[in-house]
């Protein structure tokens with residue numbers, strides 16, 4: 776059976792959201808980030824990214840990780856693309872061009888969107904958003920997102936979703952990277968079509984279920 780390693784409060788949210796969309800059976804191993812554990816090597820420590828048992832599965836020591844019939848796959852977006860291709864139904868590609876577009880949008884999410892969006896979330900989480908330095912750093916990250924968001928705004932002014940006129944793994948991958956940027960509510964104000972698309976994605980029952988399970992985990 777397909778196995779996913781990683782707590783909901785991590786990039787494992789991406790495959791876990793997709794699996795909820797598809798209602799697929801899987802085994803969940805809630806490996807937690809070592810930096811969230813007081814003594815990651817202590818005898819009482821939960822299974823974490825520095826545990827020898829986890830490093831034997833993923834020597835990189837990061838979550839998420841998928842294990843399926845001898846295949847070990849890391850990189851959250853590669854995991855979701857793999858699940859979508861093999862068991863994704865309408866959420867996966869229906870043709871080679873669709874597959875190419877889903878990979879392209881996922882790489883766009885990982886390279887153009889995730890780094891500045893994550894920067895915003897990290898600053899806000901550390902409480903830095905109220906200091907002048909923090910606000911300046913957020914403004915720089917928001918500026919780095921301006922061109923990718925403008926590109927998306929043009930797309931969503933004409934289309935409801937990224938590929939094939941339907942919600943797919945490409946939307947899920949992009950939505951979960953852009954979610955970090957929502958820590959700065961003004962970010963999407965100049966991009967109403969992007970905001971409406973993100974709302975469509977986040978209104979889905981499977982997203983809400985994933986977020987409920989995430990909220991149920993200790994902070």
Ligand SMILES: N[C@@H](CCC(=O)N[C@@H](CS)C(=O)NCC(=O)O)C(=O)O
Pocket residue numbers: 784785786787808809810824825836837838839849850851852
């Ligand atoms: N590019 C990777 C990043 C994975 C990653 O950084 N995971 C974090 C949690 S979201 C992690 O494992 N941190 C704990 C650690 O590095 O020990 C992906 O998308 O899967």
